[in-house]
Amino acid sequence: MIxxxxxxPxxxxxxxxxSFAHxxxxxxxDEPFYGYYLNLTGADHPGKEEIIASQPKTVSEVRNWIQHTASQHEVVFVKNMAHHLINMNIDFLEDYRNVFLIRDPRQLITSFSKVIPNPQMTDIGVARQYELFEKLRETQSCPVIDSNEVLKNPDKVLRQLCESLDLTFEASMLRWKAGALPEDGVWAKYWYKNVHASTGFQKKNLNPVQLPPECEALYSAALPLYEKMAQDALKA
Incomplete structure (x- = not known):
């Protein structure tokens, strides 16, 4: 199963x-289409050239990499960003079990803008995520999980997720040792500091965040798409 x-993001x-690695x-x-995305778009991300050099750069090569990995393991969990899955025929995704992870766009955009100022919809991928959601749920059930719901009660939401994927829940999914995974992408040094320090899902401060004024239009465009997907999200 893939x-x-x-x-x-x-x-x-x-x-x-x-969680799934345990x-x-x-x-x-870890984000096998990241190199493809950067090579295609030229987006200016930390470690860009190193990331491009570390991964296949065509859709067919990435697909073959995923399939080869799947041939050697009972279950493969592929972490993808919606905005990486562009300029491609997505029919192959219908052979996977697709799960959508969403987040309140006010929190998402505010966090993202601290790394890449004045983000656009193509950077945060919410529109692309919704487009993929609408397409893929025509042919399969696509579980939706909201990060805020997961953090309220990881045990309950992950049990529901496993059930929807016909997997047996394992308690090892809730706790892990601090440190990196061998599967981490080469970009981990730029983005994964908090995860490397963690030993499980960490509750975040959900107090209202101050959205940068220049991001108001992006938030207004992303919010209704998030709200439509959130209607189907598993509840804590």
């Missing part, structure tokens, strides 16, 4: 990858 996580996607039956893959 579980394909389609996430927005500045979410708990890495923690979720760590199952007894699962191999994880």
């Amino acid at each position: 579980i394909n996580l389609i996430s927005s 500045r979410n708990i996607s890495t923690a979720l990858m760590y 199952r007894s039956d699962t191999k994880v893959m």
Whole structure:
């Protein structure tokens, strides 16, 4: 089974990858389309050239990499960012079990803007995530998980997620040792400091955050898309 996580950035996607990495039956893959995305778009991300050099740069090569990994493991958990999955025929995703990880766009955009100022919709991928959600749920049930719901009660939400994927829940998904995973992408040094210090899902400060004024239009565009997906999110 290939579980394909389609996430927005500045979410708990890495923690979720760590959670699945500690199952007894699962191999994880960290954003295999990141190099493809950077090579295609030229987006200015930390460690850009190193990331491009570390991964296949075509869709077919990445697909083959995923399939080869899946041939060697019972379950493969692929962490993907929605905005990486562009300029491609997505029919192959129908062969995966697709899971959508969403986050309140006010929190998402505020966090993202601290790393990349004045982000655009193509940077945060919420519109692309919704587009993929609408397309893929035509042919399969696509679980939706909201990071805020996961952090309220990781045990309950992960049990529901496993049930929806026909997997047995394992308590090892809730706790792990601090430190890096061998499967971490080369970009981990720029983005994964908090996850490397963690030993499980960490509750975040959910107090209202101050959205940068220049991001108001982006927030207004992202909010209704998030709210539509949130209607289907598993509840804590």
